[in-house]
Amino acid sequence: MEGENCDPARPDNPQVFPTPESGQRRRRPLERSVDFPVCAVLPAGGTGERTGLRTPKQFCSVLGRPLISYTVQAFERVSWIQSIAVVVAKENMDLMTDIIQRFQHKKVQVVEGGSTRHRSICNGVRALGEAVGEEEQVMAANRPKVVIIHDAVRPFVEEDFLYKIAMAAKEQGAAGAIRPLVSTVIATTSEGYLDHSLERARYRASEMPQGFTYDVIYQAYQRCTDADFEFGTECLHLALQYCGTKAKLIEGPPTLWKVTYKRDLAAAESIIKETLSRSACIVTGGSAPAATLADALQNAFRALDMELNVTPDLMGDNSKYLVNEWNFIQISVSHPCLSEVEAILTDLDAANRALLHPVVVIWVHLSSLDELSISRTMAEPAAIRDLASAAKLRNILLYGIQLHQSTDTECWERSVLRVAEIMSTLIRDRSPALVGQLLQA
Numbered sequence: 226m227e228g229e230n231c232d233p234a235r236p237d238n239p240q241v242f243p244t245p246e247s248g249q250r251r252r253r254p255l256e257r258s259v260d261f262p263v264c265a266v267l268p269a270g271g272t273g274e275r276t277g278l279r280t281p282k283q284f285c286s287v288l289g290r291p292l293i294s295y296t297v298q299a300f301e302r303v304s305w306i307q308s309i310a311v312v313v314a315k316e317n318m319d320l321m322t323d324i325i326q327r328f329q330h331k332k333v334q335v336v337e338g339g340s341t342r343h344r345s346i347c348n349g350v351r352a353l354g355e356a357v358g359e360e361e362q363v364m365a366a367n368r369p370k371v372v373i374i375h376d377a378v379r380p381f382v383e384e385d386f387l388y389k390i391a392m393a394a395k396e397q398g399a400a401g402a403i404r405p406l407v408s409t410v411i412a413t414t415s416e417g418y419l420d421h422s423l424e425r426a427r428y429r430a431s432e433m434p435q436g437f438t439y440d441v442i443y444q445a446y447q448r449c450t451d452a453d454f455e456f457g458t459e460c461l462h463l464a465l466q467y468c469g470t471k472a473k474l475i476e477g478p479p480t481l482w483k484v485t486y487k488r489d490l491a492a493a494e495s496i497i498k499e500t501l502s503r504s505a506c507i508v509t510g511g512s513a514p515a516a517t518l519a520d521a522l523q524n525a526f527r528a529l530d531m532e533l534n535v536t537p538d539l540m541g542d543n544s545k546y547l548v549n550e551w552n553f554i555q556i557s558v559s560h561p562c563l564s565e566v567e568a569i570l571t572d573l574d575a576a577n578r579a580l581l582h583p584v585v586v587i588w589v590h591l592s593s594l595d596e597l598s599i600s601r602t603m604a605e606p607a608a609i610r611d612l613a614s615a616a617k618l619r620n621i622l623l624y625g626i627q628l629h630q631s632t633d634t635e636c637w638e639r640s641v642l643r644v645a646e647i648m649s650t651l652i653r654d655r656s657p658a659l660v661g662q663l664l665q666a
């Protein structure tokens with residue numbers, strides 16, 4: 226049947242982030258607990274030659290934050306991962322230390338890298354074993370049971386999959402992520418002709434993360450040769466060859482893909498934008514016309530596959546919106562006063578909400594055409610521009626929309642749909658050029 230995938234070795238729809246069905250509530254990840262010590266090594270000591278950029282890809286900025294910080298965050302939010310060794314080239318150790326301080330990463334130690342990926346990983350594994358104490362016995366007692374190795378340039382790994390890898394590594398000694406091949410692998414002759422081709426259905430791409438018991442990966446690196454260190458690309462292979470440990474292979478999601486080329490950085494940015502744009506919270510200030518507009522917008526947003534919650538304020542229980550990944554829409558009625566939106570900016574600062582991701586705040590001024598002087602009720606563009614410039618320095622993107630109320634039902638419904646579309650575009654695109662602009666709906 227058309228569109229049906231009958232071959233289990235063929236990757237399905239390559240969508241990078243599985244999005245929930247329209248109208249479904251977002252799935253919260255399960256809280257996992259693991260009763261053995263797990264640490265991680267993130268090799269980040271490469272130069273990223275294939276991007277063609279001067280800056281190694283792990284330090285390239287994505288929405289104002291180095292790519293590596295996203296990967297560190299993905300591991301840091303997993304409560305059962307105790308510590309993370311980030312391995313970087315000697316000349317980037319200060320840069321990495323700055324990143325840790327700036328983005329307030331907590332579980333990270335910076336380790337000096339080597340000239341190849343295997344040498345870097347080996348340094349990370351050793352550093353984890355030596356993290357506490359100098360004496361042999363103390364060191365052994367503090368070694369993690371399982372080490373997860375994950376390329377620093379694969380930022381979208383999720384807790385559920387890390388859990389599967391950690392559990393399988395504890396049981397089997399080694400475990401790794403695999404994906405179906407998208408192309409057939411062929412061997413070439415030295416003259417550039419086809420030598421032979423592999424039966425695609427029998428092979429898989431080896432991805433990351435991989436997990437090992439500490440003893441297996443430590444011994445594998447102790448025993449492997451200089452040629453392995455120089456030319457090898459597969460840790461699972463070292464575990465098999467030097468420790469006789471057969472890795473359990475687990476099919477992972479497409480999100481495990483590795484940033485390799487320049488275009489992958491743009492793809493990573495668009496995926497991050499997409500995840501940051503799924504939900505917004507409307508603050509009505511308790512006014513009845515604002516609440517009516519919020520209800521109408523809620524319906525319009527459902528059709529745009531975005532979750533929109535309505536709250537009168539951000540106090541007490543409603544402060545929960547400040548700690549998750551919500552964007553904000555403040556509706557002010559009649560008087561174009563920015564004090565309510567200023568209060569949201571202050572709350573966001575106090576909650577340190579914009580540390581890791583930019584937050585979008587949209588100020589909507591709902592003005593009535595029946596009022597005597599329209600000009601008196603128009604928002605002052607300069608005021609919002611100044612406020613937005615200051616907010617931008619704190620990673621908050623403030624936009625303004627002027628919406629004129631209408632007594633004509635049809636005209637009003639059209640305006641609401643238009644304003645919902647403008648809002649969803651502002652939230653999804655995060656255009657710096659439109660920051661501080663007062664758009665007319």
Ligand SMILES: Nc1ccn([C@@H]2O[C@H](COP(=O)(O)OP(=O)(O)OP(=O)(O)O)[C@@H](O)[C@H]2O)c(=O)n1
Pocket residue numbers: 267268269270271272273274275276281283312338339340341342343345346376377378483484485
């Ligand atoms: N000496 C090295 C080389 C690579 N890596 C890391 O291994 C991961 C996967 O390697 P790859 O994608 O090949 O990165 P680069 O070697 O930086 O890229 P390129 O091959 O294009 O130069 C990256 O996080 C990279 O920083 C490392 O820690 N130490």
Ligand SMILES: O=C(CO)[C@H](O)[C@H](O)COP(=O)(O)O
Pocket residue numbers: 342376431432433458459460483
């Ligand atoms: O997928 C992997 C391990 O199986 C690694 O990411 C891969 O081997 C890295 O290789 P390279 O540095 O040549 O890109």
